Amino acid sequence: MASHRRPKQPGRTRVTVLTVTAAAAVALSAQSASADEANKADVKSKVDKLYEEAEQATEKYNGAKEKQEKLDKQVGDLQDKVARGQEELNKLRNSLGSVATAQYRGGAIDPSLQLLLSSDPDSFLDKASTLNQLSARQADTLKQISEKQRTLKQQRQEATGKLKDLGETRKALGEKKEEVQGKLAEAQKLLNTLTAKERAEIAAEDAKEAGGDAAKDGAKGDAKSGGGSRAGRAGESRPDLGKDLPTSGRAAAALSAAQSKIGTPYVWGATGPSSFDCSGLTSWAYAQAGVTLPRISQDQANAGTRIYDQSQLKPGDLVIFYGDQHHVGLYAGNGQTLHAPRSGTNVRYESMGNMPFQFGVRIG
Numbered sequence: 598m599a600s601h602r603r604p605k606q607p608g609r610t611r612v613t614v615l616t617v618t619a620a621a622a623v624a625l626s627a628q629s630a631s632a633d634e635a636n637k638a639d640v641k642s643k644v645d646k647l648y649e650e651a652e653q654a655t656e657k658y659n660g661a662k663e664k665q666e667k668l669d670k671q672v673g674d675l676q677d678k679v680a681r682g683q684e685e686l687n688k689l690r691n692s693l694g695s696v697a698t699a700q701y702r703g704g705a706i707d708p709s710l711q712l713l714l715s716s717d718p719d720s721f722l723d724k725a726s727t728l729n730q731l732s733a734r735q736a737d738t739l740k741q742i743s744e745k746q747r748t749l750k751q752q753r754q755e756a757t758g759k760l761k762d763l764g765e766t767r768k769a770l771g772e773k774k775e776e777v778q779g780k781l782a783e784a785q786k787l788l789n790t791l792t793a794k795e796r797a798e799i800a801a802e803d804a805k806e807a808g809g810d811a812a813k814d815g816a817k818g819d820a821k822s823g824g825g826s827r828a829g830r831a832g833e834s835r836p837d838l839g840k841d842l843p844t845s846g847r848a849a850a851a852l853s854a855a856q857s858k859i860g861t862p863y864v865w866g867a868t869g870p871s872s873f874d875c876s877g878l879t880s881w882a883y884a885q886a887g888v889t890l891p892r893i894s895q896d897q898a899n900a901g902t903r904i905y906d907q908s909q910l911k912p913g914d915l916v917i918f919y920g921d922q923h924h925v926g927l928y929a930g931n932g933q934t935l936h937a938p939r940s941g942t943n944v945r946y947e948s949m950g951n952m953p954f955q956f957g958v959r960i961g
Contacts, residue, residue, distance in 0.1 A: 611724035637795050641802075644784045648939040652781035653923045655865040655874055656893050661766055663892040668763040676754040679749060686745045689738055768857070777865050781940055807938065807947045844959060848913025851960075855879075855935050857925050860915035861944045864936045868892075873937040875924050878944060879915055882927060889961060894925040897958065904957035907932075907949065915958040916949065926955060 607699025788796055798848035855878060864872035869881035875895060880890040890897050898917045904910055910928045918924040926947075933946045 603642075603710050604695045622661070633795070637791060637799065637875050640787050640791055640795075644787050646789070647780045647784040648941070649775050649919075651865065652875065652939055653921065654776040654780060656876065656895065656923045658770065658866060659874070659876060660893045660895070661770040662772055665727035665763065665766045665770055668759055668766060670757045672756060672763060675752055675759060679752050679756060682749045682752065683744060686742060686749065689742045689745065691737060691746040706773045708757070759838060783863075784940075803942070806951060807942075807945060817936050842911065843913040844911045845886055845913070848911065848960065851879075851882040851888070851929055852913040852929065852935065855882040855944070856929075858882075858944045859935070859946075861937075863940055863942050863944070865940060873944060874925065878937040879927060883960065890960070895922045896955050897925055898922045899958075899959040905958055907954060909958070910957045911959070913960075915960065917958065918952040919955065920953070920954060924952065936954075 620641070623805040624804050626738050691958040729733060751900070777890050788799075791799070799861055858869070858873065858878065858881075862871075863874060865874050866877075868877035873881065876892060876894045879894075879897060880892060883890045890900055894917065901915070905913065910916065912928055912930045916926050918927045924936070926934035928949075929946055932949050934949050934952075935946050937944050938947065
């Protein structure tokens with residue numbers, strides 16, 4: 598007959614061990630997740646700092662490149678002047694040599710004696726007058742030669758100085774290029790320590806942070822339309838300008854040109870039209886409006902009238918960020934800037950509050 602004994606219940610000790618083990622597993626899992634989050638946050642912080650340092654180096658690179666281009670032209674112009682001056686000097690020397698040769702062949706006889714011996718005094722006096730004219734011309738030629746030699750010496754010295762400056766600038770350009778590339782490589786190395794999921798989360802957080810109010814407005818638009826429209830994506834929704842209107846047609850044209858480049862990638866040292874860095878975008882945008890701006894953000898900061906009250910900004914004004922003025926964008930209205938942020942991002946709208954605003958610049 599089958600036994601109907603009651604199954605043996607697990608002992609209290611066993612239940613306790615299982616419970617403690619499960620709790621420990623949950624705790625360890627939570628600790629691991631917390632550590633992962635802390636690591637991700639630490640990596641993001643370090644990467645953001647490296648990107649900012651890379652942008653600072655980029656503007657210095659841009660400045661050195663602009664200086665190199667100017668020096669290249671100045672050196673070329675000076676070398677052309679020296680070459681032309683040397684050619685003119687050679688012609689003057691040749692003309693002086695021809696006169697001297699002619700006089701030598703004519704004989705170096707005392708003019709008064711030639712007059713006494715001459716069978717035709719009137720003819721001799723005419724010749725003597727010509728010789729006096731030649732002597733005066735020689736003196737003038739010698740003066741021109743002396744002046745030309747002095748000018749050539751100054752131009753050669755100036756060219757030598759420019760060439761030295763050019764060499765130093767090219768060296769600085771190479772160093773800044775290496776610095777930018779090094780910062781970006783270091784940032785990528787840090788990002789590569791994260792999982793693909795963590796990198797995607799950082800990118801999503803960045804897009805959300807960049808969008809600010811514009812991203813929220815875009816999200817509302819997507820909810821209503823069920824959409825995925827371009828205008829609804831974070832950082833790309835066009836701000837409501839409200840009462841903000843550009844101060845000039847040129848400012849409006851510059852802002853419109855920059856808006857046409859939303860989504861274009863940031864590439865350090867680039868000035869468009871297929872990629873930009875921060876000052877490359879603003880200088881390109883204003884160039885489309887017929888205005889030439891300096892190449893780098895620090896110089897653009899001095900390109901117009903400064904506006905320190907953010908409430909007085911108008912769309913199209915330049916907006917300068919950070920104490921060393923290494924970042925610039927275009928004011929887009931409603932507390933938003935349109936800019937090329939940094940490596941790994943595209944041209945987009947962003948809340949002004951995400952960066953330390955210094956002042957605006959109104960281009961006259």
